[in-house]
Amino acid sequence: MAEITTERRPRLLDGVRRGAVRVATAAGGRGGAVAILLLLVLGFFIATPDFLTADNTRNVLRQYSVPAILAVGQTIVIVSAGIDLSVASTAALSGSLMGVAFAHWGWPEPLAVLLGLAAGFAVGAFNGFVITRLKVPDFIATLGTLAAVRGVALLVTDGLPVPDYGRAGEGRRVPESVATLGADSVLGIPLIVAVAAACALLGWFVLSRTKLGRAAYAIGGNREAARVSGIRIERSKFWIYVISGLLAAVAGMMLTGRLASANALMADGMELQSIAAVVVGGTALFGGEGGVGGTMIGILIIGVLANGLSILGVAEFWQRVVNGLIIVAVVALDQWRRRAATRGSGGLRPSPPVDERQDA
Amino acid sequence: MTANATENGTPILQLRGINKSFGPVHVLKQVNFAAYPGQVTALVGDNGAGKSTLIKCIGGIHPIDSGEFLFEGKQVTVHGPRDASALGIEIVYQDLALCDNLDVVQNMFLGREQTTSIVLDEASMEERAAKTLKSLSVRTLRSTRQLVASLSGGQRQTVAIAKAVLWNSKVVILDEPTAALGVAQTEQVLALVRRLADQGLAVVLISHNLVDVFQVADRIAALYLGQLAAEVKAKDVRQPQVVELITTGRTEGVESELPTSVDEGVTA
Ligand SMILES: Nc1ncnc2c1ncn2[C@@H]1O[C@H](COP(=O)(O)OP(=O)(O)OP(=O)(O)O)[C@@H](O)[C@H]1O
Ligand SMILES: [Mg+2]
Numbered sequence: 001m002a003e004i005t006t007e008r009r010p011r012l013l014d015g016v017r018r019g020a021v022r023v024a025t026a027a028g029g030r031g032g033a034v035a036i037l038l039l040l041v042l043g044f045f046i047a048t049p050d051f052l053t054a055d056n057t058r059n060v061l062r063q064y065s066v067p068a069i070l071a072v073g074q075t076i077v078i079v080s081a082g083i084d085l086s087v088a089s090t091a092a093l094s095g096s097l098m099g100v101a102f103a104h105w106g107w108p109e110p111l112a113v114l115l116g117l118a119a120g121f122a123v124g125a126f127n128g129f130v131i132t133r134l135k136v137p138d139f140i141a142t143l144g145t146l147a148a149v150r151g152v153a154l155l156v157t158d159g160l161p162v163p164d165y166g167r168a169g170e171g172r173r174v175p176e177s178v179a180t181l182g183a184d185s186v187l188g189i190p191l192i193v194a195v196a197a198a199c200a201l202l203g204w205f206v207l208s209r210t211k212l213g214r215a216a217y218a219i220g221g222n223r224e225a226a227r228v229s230g231i232r233i234e235r236s237k238f239w240i241y242v243i244s245g246l247l248a249a250v251a252g253m254m255l256t257g258r259l260a261s262a263n264a265l266m267a268d269g270m271e272l273q274s275i276a277a278v279v280v281g282g283t284a285l286f287g288g289e290g291g292v293g294g295t296m297i298g299i300l301i302i303g304v305l306a307n308g309l310s311i312l313g314v315a316e317f318w319q320r321v322v323n324g325l326i327i328v329a330v331v332a333l334d335q336w337r338r339r340a341a342t343r344g345s346g347g348l349r350p351s352p353p354v355d356e357r358q359d360a
Numbered sequence: 361m362t363a364n365a366t367e368n369g370t371p372i373l374q375l376r377g378i379n380k381s382f383g384p385v386h387v388l389k390q391v392n393f394a395a396y397p398g399q400v401t402a403l404v405g406d407n408g409a410g411k412s413t414l415i416k417c418i419g420g421i422h423p424i425d426s427g428e429f430l431f432e433g434k435q436v437t438v439h440g441p442r443d444a445s446a447l448g449i450e451i452v453y454q455d456l457a458l459c460d461n462l463d464v465v466q467n468m469f470l471g472r473e474q475t476t477s478i479v480l481d482e483a484s485m486e487e488r489a490a491k492t493l494k495s496l497s498v499r500t501l502r503s504t505r506q507l508v509a510s511l512s513g514g515q516r517q518t519v520a521i522a523k524a525v526l527w528n529s530k531v532v533i534l535d536e537p538t539a540a541l542g543v544a545q546t547e548q549v550l551a552l553v554r555r556l557a558d559q560g561l562a563v564v565l566i567s568h569n570l571v572d573v574f575q576v577a578d579r580i581a582a583l584y585l586g587q588l589a590a591e592v593k594a595k596d597v598r599q600p601q602v603v604e605l606i607t608t609g610r611t612e613g614v615e616s617e618l619p620t621s622v623d624e625g626v627t628a
Contacts (some may be wrong), residue, residue, distance in 0.1 A: 209480055211473050214462075218470055221461035228421055228457045230441040230471035288461040 032333055033282055033297045040301060044308035051311055058190060064303035065196035066091070066258070066267065068296065069251035070274040071281075072203035073244030075295045078278050079207060080216035080237060081223070081287025082131070082138040084244045086145035088270035090123045091252030092263070093153040098253055099262035100156055102175050103163035109175040116253045117246060123149055124245020128238035146271065153264035161263045174256055182257015192254050199247055204292040206243065212236060220287025277302055280330045301330070370433055371396050372562045373418070373449070373531050378427035380410075380417055387413045389586045391427070392617070395531055395562040400553055402573040402594070403566045405583030406606055411566050412454050414583070415533050419451045420444045445472070448530035452537055454566075456520040460509035464501065465489040467508050468523040492526050493518075496552055513540035521549065525556065532556055533564040538572060550576050570599050584609035588617050 044051040070087045077084045098116030101107040107115070123145060130141040158164075163173050173179070181191045207213035215236040218226035227233055251270075256262040281298030283290020305326055309319045371394035380388040387410050395401045405411050416422045418429075420438040429436055431447050438444050444451070458467050465482070468489045474481040489504050500515055508516060517540050524532050534553065538546040554576050557563045567573050573580060574594060582589040582605040589609040597614060604611035609618050 210478055211475065211480065214466065214470070214473055214480065217462060217466075218459050221459040222457070224455075225457040225459050226470070228419065228441050228451075228453060230445055232442075288459075 032337060033280060033294060033301065033330070036330060036333075037297055037301050037304065040304050040308065044304065044311070047308070048311055051308055054188070056307065056311070058185075058188070058193075060300075060303045060307045061193045062190045062258070063307070064299050065190070065192045066251045066255045067270050067273045067277065067302075068196045068299045069199045069247055069254065070267075070270055071277040071295045071299050072199050072292055073247035074271075074274040075278050075281075075283055075290065075292050076203060076207055076213070076216055076240050077138075077244050078275070078283050078285060079213075079220050079287055079290055080240050081220040082237065082240065083142060083275070083285070084127065084241065085139065085142040085271050085275075086123060086127060086149055087244060087248040087251070087274055088267040089146050089149035089153065090120055090245055090248035091255060091267045091270065092265065093123065093149050093156070093252065094119045094249035095252035095256035095262040095266065096153045096157045096162055096264050098178070099162035099174055099256055103168040103172040106169045106172070109177065112175055113178065113253065117249045120245040120247070120249025120252070121242060122245070123248070124242035125238070127245065128241035131241065132234040132237050150264065157262070157264045159264060161261050163261065174260055174262070178253050178257040179260060180257070182254050183260065192258055195250070195254055199250060200292050200296055203243075203247070207291055212239060216240060217288055220289070222288075273299075273302060276327045280327060282334060301326075369396065371430075372432055374428075374430040375414075375418070376428040376430070378414070378417060378429075379425045380413060380422060381425055387586050388417070388424075391583070391586070391588050392591070393581060393588065394591070395533075395564050396579070397530070397562050398557055398560050399578040400557045400563045400565055400576050401579045401581060402577035403564055403581050403583065404568070404570070404573060404602060404606055409583040409606075410586040411583055412535055415451055415535055415564070415566070416453075418444065418449065418533065419453075441471075445527065445529070448527075449533065450524035450527055450529040450531070451533040452520045452524045452535060454535040454539075456516055458508045458516060458520060458523075461507065463507050464493075464504045464511075464519050467519060468492070468526055470523075472527070488526065489522070492522050496522055496525070497548065514542060514545045517541060517549070518545075521552065525552075529561070531562045531564070533566075535566045536568065537565070538567065538569065546572065570602055573602070574599060582606055582609075584618065590614050590616050 041052070050056060070091065073087060074084055094116040097119045098112045101115045102109060102112035127142055127145055130136045130144075131138050134141075136144075174182075181195055184191050186194075205213075207216060215226065215231045215233075218229070218231055219233055219236060223233065252262075252267065255266055259266070277298035278290065278295050279285060279298070280301055281290065281294030281296065283294055302323065306319055306323060309322060310316070314322070373393075373395040375391060375393040378388050378391040378393070379386070391410075391414060393403075393414065403411050403414070413422065417424045418438070420440040420443050423439070429438060431449075436443075436447065438447070459470065462470065465486050469485050474485050474488075486504055493501060493504065496518065500518070501511075508519060511519065517537060521534065521537060524534070534549075537553075538549050541549060550572055553563055553565055557576075557578070565573070565577065577594045579591065580594050580597065580602060581591040582602065584605065587609070589605045590611075592614055601611040601614060605614065605616075610616040
């Protein structure tokens with residue numbers, strides 16, 4: 001069907017289509033996302049003078065640093081054809097545990113921070129264990145930890161915000177270093193943005209410069225080929241989930257620093273935001289392609305859209321609707337690009353030799 | 361067999377009495393197989409005879425149910441692809457096992473990337489890949505940084521072979537390496553197979569094309585319904601005899617390893 005309509009399509013339209021495909025496939029398939037981001041920025045810039053100001057830009061970046069950190073881990077996981085639904089819960093647990101240890105238990109600051117990181121490591125390792133050893137599908141395993149880890153966070157905090165003044169030690173709120181990184185700025189740049197950038201850089205390094213990253217792409221691209229090539233799939237996946245857990249811990253502690261308080265229910269829904277950022281950024285959910293750069297564009301699209309809409313006074317309920325629809329639209333556009341590239345002469349043919357081998 | 365073994369020296373790779381079942385399906389039955397340094401051993405047999413299964417057992421993709429696996433005269437156990445490559449066994453699988461989303465260099469070094477400390481050493485991998493491709497006189501590739509998805513069937517085949525010969529291995533096994541190739545490329549691959557053997561490697565070649573087999577093979581092993589029908593020197597048999605071995609499991613003038621009644625062997 002599609003083939004036939006393509007052939008009948010008038011020349012001009014075909015040319016337009018090809019041009020659009022070329023734009024969209026530029027920058028490693030990220031051209032589409034970049035174009036949408038630029039369009040959004042341009043649109044809001046024209047619509048309101050309050051959008052493209054230094055203050056508002058800082059505001060967006062600060063606000064979306066935490067989901068950006070989660071999305072970095074999520075990118076690595078999704079490239080390897082997995083998914084981590086537990087990142088937001090893990091962030092809440094890490095922030096809460098750190099807060100409770102520091103404010104209520106009176107732990108020294110470094111130990112409290114270490115405990116937060118350890119919580120992220122533990123959840124990641126648990127996910128990795130359940131997925132690789134107990135062979136539970138990634139989606140189900142992390143859906144389980146999504147719920148369970150929230151529960152642990154509620155247990156740790158008794159469901160109350162941390163610090164709870166009844167129990168907090170004298171003058172103890174959140175660790176100094178975390179508060180500084182989460183809320184302060186240097187030379188006009190919020191430190192939390194720098195932390196997010198550092199995490200993104202780390203994620204980019206892991207994915208594109210290490211054996212683990214190469215393994216992630218191979219597992220996502222052709223699991224069987226990865227296996228017979230000697231890639232240790234189980235081990236690789238385990239460490240990928242550990243990295244995701246650790247990044248979630250950093251995100252949770254940064255959020256705690258930004259809010260100057262933690263609670264078991266914070267970062268609610270951010271796992272979906274992180275997945276959306278990855279997908280909007282051009283990483284296919286079935287794995288094997290994409291990268292941290294695209295994800296950062298993705299998170300910016302989500303952030304700019306939400307921010308612009310609220311500056312324009314669009315009601316919060318409507319914002320949710322638009323937010324959801326734009327995710328679907330961007331991915332639909334991406335799918336269309338893939339199909340178009342497959343039909344055209346692009347380098348994205350899925351598996352060409354099949355027919356050719358039958359001919360031989 | 362025994363006479364041949366002494367005549368050829370010791371096999372570098374030897375399997376004795378290999379059995380392999382997938383659930384109720386008994387795919388390999390008491391298979392004996394050997395590969396000798398400096399020789400091309402052709403493994404022939406009809407579709408479904410168990411050729412690919414046998415080499416997947418050698419490569420550690422499938423665990424064997426019973427039987428002995430000897431390498432350089434010593435008994436070994438191969439638990440996975442890493443064990444096989446550690447011994448010096450490289451295999452080009454029938455489905456090639458390439459990642460479409462990675463480029464040529466990335467595929468050739470997959471699972472064995474070179475690093476400086478923890479950073480991938482792309483430059484030296486690219487250089488080595490290019491050198492290997494050149495030594496195989498591959499000129500059809502535009503770039504070693506091309507995605508494998510964009511390659512033709514023959515080019516993919518070449519990359520898979522290059523991936524196997526990259527590692528200075530002792531045994532190279534090729535599962536139908538010429539199936540996707542045109543005339544010229546087939547000749548190239550066969551010449552390469554011969555060259556590898558002449559360099560002292562033990563080469564195992566699986567092929568349905570008996571002309572190709574007779575062109576390069578020193579020895580021919582025929583599988584029939586999961587059993588080794590015969591293992592003979594190529595110069596001792598003629599093509600019709602091999603056809604008969606493949607289709608019936610036995611032929612006049614060649615001593616068959618099969619039990620006296622083939623049917624018995626099959627139902628057992
Ligand atoms: N993973 C598996 N699970 C179940 N049965 C299998 C599996 N792999 C192979 N078989 C069966 O084992 C038998 C031998 O298959 P194999 O692929 O080894 O044949 P082959 O000799 O390589 O054939 P061809 O020439 O067509 O490649 C077939 O009957 C096949 O259905
Ligand atoms: Mg086969």
